Amino acid sequence: MNVRLAEMQRLSIAVAPGNCDGLTLAHFRVGELRKSKYDLNFITNIIALIRLPCGLALCLASAFGQDYLVKPVVPALTQDSNTTFLVDLTTVKTRADFASGNTQLTLVPAGFVSGGGYKGVVGFATPGNFSSNAWTLEMIIRLPYDASALNPIVLGTWRSDPQAFAYTLLLDGGWGVRTKLYSWDPKDYFLAQPYAGGDGQSIQTSGTDKWVYVAFGCDFSAQRCLTVARELTGDLLNHDITFAPSPSLDTNFLSGFAANQQPAELARRWRSAGQRFAQSMPPTFALGHPSVEIRAIRLSNRYRAEVFDVAPLLPQSDATTWAPQSLDATRARTHTVLRDVGYPSYNNFRTLTVNEGYLPLAPGDPAVSIQLTNVPIGLYSFFVYGAVDPAGRTNLARVWRPFPMDFEAHNAAGVPLAHGRMPLKQSFVPRRMQGFHFHVDSPGNVTATFRVPTNAMETAWIQKIVLADQLAGLPDAAVKTSQNIATGAANQETILTDARKQRDDAIWAALPPLNVPLQVEPQVVQFERPPAGAALDAWVTKAFQNVAPGDQPDYTFAPLDFLNTRTGQIFPQTNILNGEPWPGQFRDDGTGIFFRQADFPSLATDIYNTPRAELLGYRYLLFAGAIMDSRGDYYGLELPLNYFNSGDPNVGHDGAMALVRWAYDWPALEMNLHEVRLCTHSPDFEYDTDWSASRNGKMYYTGWSGNNAQWLLEAYDQVFPYLAGNQVFADAVHRHVPWVNTPQDVVRLLDRYLVFASVRDVKRGLIEGAANIEDAAGQVLGPSPLTRDLFDLTKQYSAIYPLEGTYQELYGTALSRSGVYYIGSYMVYAFRSAQEIITKAARIMSAKQQGVPVPMDLSDVAKYPKVRSAGNFLLDMWVAGGFPFMVGDASGGPHTGLQATNRLVLAKEAVSQAFKLYGDPRHAWVLRSLLGDTNNQSAITAAAGVLDPILHADSRVVPDYGAILELEPDETNILKKTSATLRLGIGQGHSHNDYLDLNLFGMGLPLAVDLACRNEGNYWSRPQAGWSFLHNHALAHDSDDPNGAGAQTGEPWLRAFAPPLLRASYVDQTGTTQLDRDVVLMQVGDTETYYAFDVQRLRGGAFHTWAFHGCESRSLQLNVPMANGMVNWTDRTLEGTQFSGSSSNTLQATWIMTRTTNNFAYTFNGGGTLHTVACEPTVLAALYNPALPEVKVRATLLGRSRDAVLQGNPYSDQYSYCFPFLWVQCTNEVESVYPAVYEWYRGNTSVVARAELIQTNPLQVKITTTTGQVAGFVACSGHKLRRHHHGHQLRDTSPDHLRAAAR
Amino acid sequence: MVAGNSGRHIFLHLLGSATSFGWEDDLLVQQGQITDLHVTGPDTIALTSDQQVFSGGSGNRKVEAMTVTTEDGQWHFRGGRVITKPLGSALNSGVFTDANGDGRVDMKTYEIGVGDHATLPVDITIQRASFGWQAKSNVPVRATINGVFFNLLASTGWLNLSPDGKIAPQPPTGLRIVK
Structure with a gap:
């Protein structure tokens, strides 16, 4: 049945009205999620784009290798001392606005475009206007799209036979903006064709329908001739380095000269060309093209190098940026280096020689200082950019040598505002090395100092220090006026007692401040333990000694004091906050203890041991748990929730104070800066990529910061009744934040520092965009002119x-x-x-x-x-x-x-x-x-x-995910359910190459299912679980390497959904690989027993492989002989589990589901022993009955007698699996057909007694069950008609029309 | 049913009956601000957007096979060519408007559109029962089984066939579909 869609249709669905509900926060358990890194590159992309409130620059270096952006050169077609000709064609005129010679223009009045320029050719006199030895011709032009097919577009040209010289300005469809200087004189042959464009980039291909600045310049004496194309902003056209000037001079003629004669000959040729240029120049010059609109023209009598030079955008000192000269001119230096200059995208740069300024700051050198005047109240950050002194090195070690920086900020009275010692990130190319933060609670002058302590092992080459206002652009207003998410308790404390003040002080001090190294996320394994032979003292948090983890939240607000468990010495909080190192031989000052492999040969590499950062990181996490209802992810007091439910004002005060304390630092909190793991080595040991630049977030990385932000906003709503209108609480906060005087100030602080800052951080890429923080912020704050956009x-x-x-x-x-x-x-x-x-x-x-x-x-x-x-x-x-x-x-x-x-x-x-x-x-x-x-x-x-x-659930199709067959929807006993899934859809990030993957479920068990696991860092799977050949489908490929074999480049689609039948197809991107799959689950009589009949047809590729695996099994029983041995296809499976053989016409493989655990030694990734689970008892749990026979999954593949049979065990320690997979492989077959039967049963009586391939074209298969039921299946490839002839059922499915029965 | 064309097939679960049907799915697969627009002929355009169809071009996701519309849905295109338009209207770049007033002129891409085909596979099942036969079909069927003629209506459930008890409950043979 075919119908032609007459119009798009949608059903209208009646929406049941409902009341608003509480804030819904996506959440999940610790475990799988914590190792996700799918958005790393994505975050990098965001950070590479500067889209931030003024003054807040996170990272200028892009993730694509460029060290500097290209310095813009803004076109300025105005008259100056070098101008010889100037005309603005946005208004009708017949004379140039300025000309050293004749001002008369030759043009057609009708060519002026209202609101635009002039479309056509403009003639003008050359004497006086067009200098001959050196000149620059600049134009602002626009080429309409419908002229883009013109190639080339000549903007101006002359030719002189007597002078044997021609000159052309053109827009070339392949080379871009181009000049051609050509002399064909045999003695003075000269051909220069500089261009801006190329590689298919030109005005015609990528610069139409917009104003573009083009310039042509030449200086015969200086032997320069270039062109360039820029945006009107001054950037190269389309921010594409291709449009930078590229010289092109034919110098083949020099081969006829001795090397020492070549320079002179070259110079002579240039001079000759210049003379011919001058002598051939006609009295008038026609500039333009009928299809090109010109807005302005300027001619100059010199080669304007500044227009053609591609220069790096080097730091310039201004109100918020201090380059070396402004930091300390006496210590400022420059060096000449090669740097990549371009724009943020792949390969969009040129390597140029750059005179790079820096200020060396060696260990113990005098500090550099910055004076700020009249700094308003707020939170500020200094970002230090620079490099490490190469000191003759060409490469940095993976584990960097200790390289801390001390920071101090004081007000005019000398009162410290902030201080800290933080490790600097390292490279030989300038990068953001660290950030230091300070609060200003009353306006005034601030002095900031930066020094490298004497124990550092590197010298900093500071390129710039940038000041950022962390609150810039965030509304400074009390917006929230009510509790908006859900209504809870509202009791308030009425007296600010001394005990309450002491409690507040403890709360305020319990959160490690900014400028303190932390390690909140797990440290790399390599850094977790000190080397053998290093007798480190064991320092713990004093308050947590002998306290079980589950009870530690009760001590969240205890002092940060450390305790030496060996000596009993206490390291008090003041020492911690002052950055004092631990006493003893191994003195961790917060940046970690550096152990050199040279000193400890048992180490594989230099390492850091970072106990202090980890202890403080844990305190941060515990403090977070005191505020957030993390749905069990963190231990914590969950004070706001407790107050919401209980109404205890003391709890409410605690929770509100903790929230204010958290919010106070929140706008500046940045994981990339505080995590020592990200400041001590690269590439990261676990993920083998540069996390020092890319890994970022707030307390945690971006992916989890979304949840954190959600929970913080929720907590704010929960404690709002406590702090709203509560002068007692305002007075309490005032003790720590002097500018907070009223309850409205408290709200103003939280709205700005917490809510609006979180919204801002989404755009900065520190909080994942998918967390919907804007909505949450809008909901928490409520309707207001300042929140209207949050709902748009x-x-x-x-x-x-x-x-x-x-x-x-x-x-x-x-x-x-x-x-x-x-x-x-x-x-x-x-x-x-x-x-x-x-x-x-x-x-x-x-x-x-x-x-x-x-x-x-x-x-x-x-x-x-x-x-x-x-x-x-x-x-x-x-x-x-x-x-x-x-x-x-x-x-x-x-x-x-x-x-x-x-x-x-x-x-x-x-x-x-x-x-x-x-x-x-x-x-x-x-x-x-x-x-x-x-x-x-x-x-x-x-x-x-x-x-x-x-x-x-009934059989169904989930759009973009797959089709599901439920064969016993009415059955309530899980053990009697039978289901199958067929994977459709396409994905990226955590996807597998799983097109048309068939999974089977029955008897309450996963009988043949996807590994469904990751391959990330410590969560490895081998081979990688996402590879195509580990899924239950046939795949086409061109080599015997499974890596990339059958990779998914297309989206499968369902051809028929007719339970118990599914038909689907997959085509790859090129259309050369096609897989068609028909699966039917056949019921045996009226029982709950089923088997699956499956036909796959595969085309494309040199190799065809049928891949299948059943359940977790100790071994695989095959009815063909197999020899122990590894081939390329199986070389990543567990050593000793690889077998190969030859298939028969009826290949049978049986998996027996495990009932006990097992251990497997492996050598991959450092080696170890993986422990598998007992599959059946693990899955069935209380429903497991060991008295029942074992579960078996059997696959029977028909008609593949010539194929190779391969077997091996994929495995994973983290995911606890190791069991046989089966592959049947052939080569050089145009179309391979794989009829197969899958069955599952307990004990020794299978479901299928016999499966017979009757004929191959059309494919006919006869299946007889052990109960005597006979089914015949017919599948035709040409018209995809498929029937099966069953003991008591006759069925026909036809895609387009009914056909007569064949028998 | 399967809908689309040679460059794009999707499965849609239809709701409705007889000749009136629809679907619940949102077939919007792309929406983005137009970054470049050129009218290249009386009924052809070339346009680009800041958002691309996810994995467009991969196998069964040919972008040129999908249906592009203006923001107001008045003009439809496929492969850069007009397929529907307001009566009497001429194609120009101005047909792309900011219909919802958000300051962005967007294009929208749908999985299928006017002119695509919809294919509903015929599904006929006849099975033996103690009383004779049961049949289920999504189209009307006239058939003979074991020489006995049946005229079945489309049904969502099983139809019992026991014409005068003359059909013995034996394995079915000789299915001949007349219409």
């Missing part, structure tokens, strides 16, 4: 991996039909993504209900169906009663059990919001029956009569 999704900045833009555009572009991003990974990432859009829609609904204008009403699920799809996604990706649809990383694995309940509990808020948005009864059921929400009457009502949507 048409303008709201958003980052949904891997894209960024306005949310409106990313809704369309970055979210799939299921309302989740294209991450290609389900259970952690896409599942979270679904919650995020739901939460966002709920917030918009809430804002709308409060009267906030919402230009893009995401809560209208009829207009924005991806919201509803996301709600469905929360429920529809659970298979066989609760297994995850295993897609990509972090989505389960071969011994994963039922996960739906656990995950839905974590997503409770999103489920609730989804129900409120559009009233799906299935969500109501989950709320009522799974999540125990007995207060939601509308949910209770809606859930009446609804079956468990997970347990009783």
